Amino acid sequence: MKGLLKNLGLIMVVLGAVILIAIFLTGSSAVNDNGVLGGSIFLIIAGIIVYIIMNKRITD
Numbered sequence: 001m002k003g004l005l006k007n008l009g010l011i012m013v014v015l016g017a018v019i020l021i022a023i024f025l026t027g028s029s030a031v032n033d034n035g036v037l038g039g040s041i042f043l044i045i046a047g048i049i050v051y052i053i054m055n056k057r058i059t060d
Helices: 002-026 034-059
Strands: none
Touching (some): 002 034
């Protein structure tokens, strides 16, 4: 369980990046959809924050 919490932020960052890459590679019209782009950037930023916070708490 501790390993999953430690990597939760990293999983969120990778998921956000995969969404952006998949939209770009498929040539989907979702490239111009602010909801999809905003959601993926939210995942990336929140993932970075969660990663920093969780690693500080686990090492303390």
